Amino acid sequence: MGVTPLLLSALPAWLLFRAVRAADWRPEPDEGARAALWTTLGYLIAATAAVLYTLPADISAKPLSAAVHVPLFALVATFAGAWSVTGPPEWLRELLPPALDGRRLRAATRVAFAALVAYGAGGALLAIGGLVLDASAAQNGFGQLSADWPGRLAVLLLTVALLPNAALWGASYGLGPGFTPGGGATVAPLAFTGEPLDLPPFPLLAALPSGTPDNAALWVAVAAVPAVGVVATAWYATAAAVPVPGERRSASGWAGTALTAALAAGATGVALGVLAAYAGGPLGTEELAAFGPDGWLVAGAAFAWSALVGVPLTLALRAWRLRRPRWLRALAARAVPRRRERVRTRGRRRAGKGDAWHTTVARRTRWAALKKSSGALVEPEGEPRP
DSSP, X not given: OOOXXXXXXXXXXXXXXXXXXXXXXOSSHHHHHHHHHHHHHHHHHHHHHHHHHHXXXXXXXXXXXXXXXXXXXXXXXXXXXXXXXXXXXXXXXXXXOTTSOHHXXXXXXXXXXXXXXXXXXXXXHHHHHHHHHTHHHHHHHHHHHOSSHHHHHHHHHHHHHTHHHHHHHHHHHHHSOOEEEETTEEEOSSOEESOOOXXXXXXXXXXXXXXXXXXXXXXXXXXXXXXXHHHHHHHHHHHHHOSSTTOSTTXXXXXXXXXXXXXXXXXXXXXXXXXXXXXXXXXXXXXXXXXXXXXXXXXXXXXHIIIIIHHHHHHHHHHHHHSOOHHHHHHHHHHHHHHHHHHHHHHHHHHHHHHHHTSHHHHHHHHHHHHHHHGGGSOOTTOOOO
């Protein structure tokens, strides 16, 4: 069996990501790369010891495969952690056009992550629905694979570890390309090619469809996978383009909003394609030597859904988010004349007070009060000095 449980890969990836971010280094690109390389080196030492330990056993790791995949896995996780602090390196920024600045790239990354989670969640719900529809076959699989409770517990743990794989199988099926269950067959919503295989009685394999959806409810469930991904792309891209509803000063333009959504669509396609390819592998030999989705097809389908449908929906949501409700516009229209009238009245009062202060009557009154209060300090008018 060569299918990699993605849940077991997620934990070391997260630990490597966090280890680089928590390391003591200055937030500079060169320092970030150095921290990523040192963290990768430490992980490779532990991985090498683990591979050597498995060599004498019946079930062992392949040294050549581990020498290629483990360093690549560690480098991706550690450099992702470093770049999340410092941003892309300077040489990469110089290669990008001015429109792809750091702010836009960060926004597109957040949108792509939200879309990736949405596609995965839709695929997970589709896989769970398949298990519910054929729950008896999934339950019988535990008894067929193991007769004692420790063995059934091991099957259960393996099933849980493969749940993210099943979510990606469901996402690949919902997006359109489908996946191969082995023997050259292809399972997709619009077609089922090849001959059905007699698959092992593994619980998760009970969720595999035996053909195209045959009722409206199943079609709605399948269509929900691209729908949630497209809505997530449009919603988060709109929130990034218009941070304050109804405020045009801080909002991005039409072209900038479309560019952010398109970048997010491309990143979503690449990430989902890589994960889909990583979620497959051999389930056995001969006819079961190939199982899972095609990463290239899944990447193209995810990009097509997110770009062709997500970008227009993003622009529509942007226009809706920029508009102000009718009652708010009416209130603002009433408030502006009142505010202007208050400002004018206040100005007249201030001007009136200033003019009255400088009149002849006011000056004489002030002078008389000053003479009265000063006593002999101010001489009476018309009296000569001695």
